[in-house]
Amino acid sequence: MDHNKVIERALIHIEDHLQQSLTVESVANTFNMSKYYFHRLFSAMMGCSLNQYILSRRLNASLTFIQNQNSSLTDIAYQLGFGTQASFTRAFKRQYGVAPSSLKTGITTISPVPIPTVVKRPIKNINGDIVTAFTLTEFKETRISGIAFEVDLAHDDYKEKIRAHSEKLLSHIDETINDPCYVIYSNCQPDSTRFKVLFGIPSSIEIDKPYYFTVDVPQIFCAMFNYCGELLDIGDVLKSDYARFLKISRQETAETDIELIQAFDDVHHLDSTYHIYAPIKKLPADSDL
Structure with a gap:
């Protein structure tokens, strides 16, 4: 198994399904992998949990929705699975340091970032923990x-x-x-x-x-x-x-x-x-x- 390719494909899959339900199990099933192994592999390769990554990419996607001025913050929160505008605003502030409303009014501009590159390196399994090979x-x-x-x-x-x-x-x-x-x-x-x-x-x-x-x-x-x-x-x-x-x-x-x-x-x-x-x-x- 080429773990670099698996994670690269997983990042594309996540990006294409940000407006749908995404869980460790659903993403792992896409690649016919155990959710436990996939979770450890993803965390080791990307330096964060899958849920943290999905949250950051949904917030990244929200930048385009907000700055296009076509949807309300409530609609954007619903589309990206935040449940309420309040939870979306709290997460947005934690990641960007400003409220999403400041982008709506044009006070602030934040550019979306592309899907991160997977840094290629070998890995090893130590008693069930995945770590970069050393x-x-x-x-x-x-x-x-x-x-x-x-x-x-x-x-x-x-x-x-x-x-x-x-x-x-x-x-x-x-x-x-x-x-x-x-x-x-x-x-x-x-x-x-x-x-x-x-x-x-x-x-x-x-x-x-x-x-x-x-x-x-x-x-x-x-x-x-x-x-x-x-x-x-x-x-x-x-x-x-x-x-x-x-x-x-x-x-x-x-x-x-x-x-x-x-x-x-x-x-x-x-x-x-x-x-x-x-x-x-x-x-x-x-x-x-």
């Missing part, structure tokens, strides 16, 4: 040379900054070099939104100062995850996966400056499947790994 492993001590810079996740331009520096790195790497590529994220200080980022490879390259750095990354015990898709676009999914991993596996985060290491097998193929190394404590039960 391997407990050592990230070997590695000397990495490349471009180091700082970003602030509180600023909207951080993705563009990271992409611009990665392009700068690639422009200094010869096509004959087939080294892996590492992107290392380290926190500047506790509870800060500022991160240091190092793009690099385990080979010497020539880049003008002040961008060029060589860093010796120590050996670190990690949980390794595999993803397909850009890290900058899967941040929330990664957070959810990591939180579920810690809970289900009963592991603990390590006290280290390094937050994450993103590893590509080939520096010239940064759009491929990649590994995420998340530092964790090496517990006694892990000593033989």
Whole structure:
């Protein structure tokens, strides 16, 4: 069973039936699956329960109904299964922070968002709990040379900054070099939104100062995850996966400056499947790994 395809099809099915009754059982039956397994699979893949997802998509659909000005809020609430206008308004305020009436009057404009993309990654079943597949492993001590810079996740331009520096790195790497590529994220200080980022490879390259750095990354015990898709676009999914991993596996985060290491097998193929190394404590039960 391709669980990625099942969830992708489920999202389309839900979108096509938002004005009808939708339950875990009814959606699971559409794909000939146990409602219990489907519920665990959906929660693991999407980071929320099926009911939470359906509610968010109904509220998303309501945006178009409201802004088309063709229906009353009572009619919209009824069409989307909220029962009463009051329950619809409460849910709308929780999700968007404003009352739906503010869209009716044109005071506020909110654009609907498309069906989310299912981030492709393998999963595993641990005692009945579904979690993104992981391997407990050592990230070997590695000397990495490349471009180091700082970003602030509180600023909207951080993705563009990271992409611009990665392009700068690639422009200094010869096509004959087939080294892996590492992107290392380290926190500047506790509870800060500022991160240091190092793009690099385990080979010497020539880049003008002040961008060029060589860093010796120590050996670190990690949980390794595999993803397909850009890290900058899967941040929330990664957070959810990591939180579920810690809970289900009963592991603990390590006290280290390094937050994450993103590893590509080939520096010239940064759009491929990649590994995420998340530092964790090496517990006694892990000593033989």
